[in-house]
Amino acid sequence: MAVSSEPGITFDELRLAARNHGMPLEALRWSLTPAGMHYLLIHYDVPLVDPAGFRLDVRGAVAQPLALTLEDLRARPAVDVVATFECAGNGRALLEPRPVSQPWLNEAVGTARWTGVPLAALLEEAGPSRDAVDIVFCGLDRGVEGELEQRYERSLPLAEAMGAGCVLAYEMNGSPLLPQHGFPLRLVVPGWYGMTNVKWLTEILVLEEPFTGYQVTSGYRLRQTEEEEGQPVTRMRPRSLMAPPGIPLFETRDRVAAPGPLLLEGRAWSGRAPIARVEVSVDGGETWADAELTREFDDPHAWCAWSFLWEATPGDHVLCSRATDETGDTQPLEAEWNLGGYENNAVQRVNVRAR
Secondary structure, rough: EEEOOOOOHHHHHHHHHHEOEEEOHHHHHHHOOOOOOOOOOOOOOOOOOOOOOOOOEEOOOOOOEEEEHHHHHHHHEEEEEHHHHHEOOOHHHHHEEEOOOOOOOOHHHHHHHEEEEEEEHHHHHEOOOOOOOEEEEEEEEEEEEOOOEEEEEEEEHHHHHHHHOOEEEEEEEEEOHHHHHHHOOOOOOOOOHHHOOOOOOOEEEEOOOOOOHHHOOOOEEEOOOOOOEEOOOOOOOOOOEOOOOOOOOOOOOEEEEEEEEEEEEEEEEOOOOOEEEEEEEEOOOOOOOOOEEEOOOOOOOOOEEEEEEEEEEOOEEEEEEEEEEEOOOOOOOOOOOOOOOOOOOOEEEEEEEEE
């Protein structure tokens, strides 16, 4: 991962930004993010998949290997889960020096209702061996990274794969997955950062030793230098975002609003525990007041809504919101830098001129 000390975005970053996109923050007003507004990161290429020829293989250290068509999966008992996804690199472009990669600001997030087959039931049918430790999820997309040709693969510890409520999803918000969202099948791991939710899922491997693939041992790790082994990126840290109030200045996206009562609203989430509190500041983080929380979903890893009535006075203001989850973890005011630009959950700042 390269690091830039220059403020300008590189051509490589522009190429990434042109094929990926964030969720417009005004979409925070939707409880479920429409598929076309949900954030999107395509790690390699979008594969063209013929659903008639698709097959999911479950193999490795199992008593009974499985080979399932899309029709086989759809014929099984289905479950729904509402889960918020956030890219691990969300907020990367706000760091200084800036890691050179997909230049996310705050918009790499979305919440959807995912329908599919419970992973635990499938694994129980396959029968992992007593010595099984890791479950590897393999996508159809391929590329070269770290000078290695590879398909996109991520792993979960067996206990996490069996107990985290994971779903092999074939529908998003009641419709078949779009190609860019993983058609015909993707993994959904509630509470984990987005890189865990492998798209175009075609194979599940049960291993009796820790997985050492690139996306786990080299990618998505918190470290200060290339030489460090670092810590793996796993569950989402608490975060709150504000839907933009008023109307925008076209170029800067700063906001303009009339003085007087103004309802501030947004969403908050954490992959580690439910949200316990959201606070709002209208003076750049000097003072804080509690917002009102509304929980629209029973799923613990779906975002919750918050609202706060602000009496806007004429002048320039910096609005902030911060979330605290039930573990007591609170968003920091300043970003915690790391080489990959991961897990930046520093509070959002929204410039508003009341006039």
